[in-house]
Amino acid sequence: xxxxxxxxxxxxxxxxxxxxxxxxxxxxxxxxxxxxxxxxxxxxxxxxxxxxxxxxxxxxxxxxxxxxxxxxxxxxxxxxxxxxxxxxxxxxxxxxxxxxxxxxxxxxxxxxxxxxxxxxxxxxxxxxxxxxxxxxxxxxxxxxxxxxxxxxxxxxxxxxxxxxxxxxxxxxxxxxxxxxxxxxxxxxxxxxxxxxxxxxxxxxxxx
Numbered sequence: 178x179x180x181x182x183x184x185x186x187x188x189x190x191x192x193x194x195x196x197x198x199x200x201x202x203x204x205x206x207x208x209x210x211x212x213x214x215x216x217x218x219x220x221x222x223x224x225x226x227x228x229x230x231x232x233x234x235x236x237x238x239x240x241x242x243x244x245x246x247x248x249x250x251x252x253x254x255x256x257x258x259x260x261x262x263x264x265x266x267x268x269x270x271x272x273x274x275x276x277x278x279x280x281x282x283x284x285x286x287x288x289x290x291x292x293x294x295x296x297x298x299x300x301x302x303x304x305x306x307x308x309x310x311x312x313x314x315x316x317x318x319x320x321x322x323x324x325x326x327x328x329x330x331x332x333x334x335x336x337x338x339x340x341x342x343x344x345x346x347x348x349x350x351x352x353x354x355x356x357x358x359x360x361x362x363x364x365x366x367x368x369x370x371x372x373x374x375x376x377x378x379x380x381x382x383x384x
Contacts, residue, residue: 187217187218187220187221188218188221188222190373191370191373191374191377193221193222193225194367194368194369194370194373195313195314195315195367195370196211196222196225196235196315197225197226197367197368198315198367198368198370199233199235199314199315199318199319200226200229200232200233200234200235201232201233202315202318202319202322203232203233203318203319203322204232204233204322204326205230205231205232205233206233207233207234207322208233208234208235208236209233209234209235209236209318210236210238210242210245211235211236211237211238212238212240212241212242212245213238213239213240213241213242214237214238214239215239216239218237219237219238219239222235222237223237242280242297243300251277251278253300253301253302254303255275255276255277255278256276256277256278256279256280256302256303257271257276257278257279257280257302257303257304257305258280258282258297258298258302258303258304258305259279259280259281259282259304259305259306259307259317259321260282260297260298260304260305260306261306261307261309261311262298262304262306263304263305263306264304264306265304265305265306266305266306266307266308266331267305267306267307267320267321267324267325267331268305268324268330268331269324269325269328269329269330271305271324271325272324272325272326272328276303276325279318279321279325280297280302281314281317281318282297282298307320307321307331308331308332308355310336310338310354310355311353311354311355312354312355312356313354313356315367316354316355316356316357316365319357319365320334320357323357334357335357335358336355336356336357336358337355337356337357337358337362337363337364338354338355338356339351339352339353339354339355340352340356340363340364342364342366342371342374344375344378348375348378350374350378352364
């Protein structure tokens with residue numbers, strides 16, 4: 178996910194919120210491996226991811242995904258890379274056991290996208306895409322779970338694209354990503370993200 182630099186700062190709060198949200202979206206039967214972390218980020222995340230039987234297990238690694246594959250004797254063909262440039266969409270059939278891991282590249286959704294997945298694409302993993310609109314990584318993980326485990330086709334998942342988060346009559350912010358929609362049509366944001374966005378918005382006007 179980042180350069181292996183022991184002097185790197187710990188990850189920012191909004192990233193922690195997105196990563197913590199992944200544990201909820203994946204569910205208690207899943208394990209999430211965060212790889213290629215700097216020493217500082219690994220320490221920071223390990224403190225955030227306390228054991229919780231109702232959430233996915235989270236493991237933090239300084240090693241890259243190839244080292245993790247080797248340690249677990251996992252063949253490349255058993256790993257599906259979620260790649261916006263893949264020819265095939267993810268389908269419920271992809272959850273039939275042909276893949277043991279689903280691999281998400283990059284840190285989080287960038288706007289505009291910087292194609293961080295390109296570093297993984299050249300390694301030759303089987304690939305699938307999640308549609309044409311950029312997602313945050315926690316959303317991508319949530320969508321993948323809905324498709325391969327809950328067997329909901331990609332085009333039947335309710336989405337909200339580029340939502341505007343309104344705080345009051347004068348303050349709002351547009352999020353340049355696709356999210357899973359809640360039953361009320363609002364985007365499924367990580368707990369605490371709305372408050373953090375408002376705080377950051379106020380900071381931007383603090384002269």
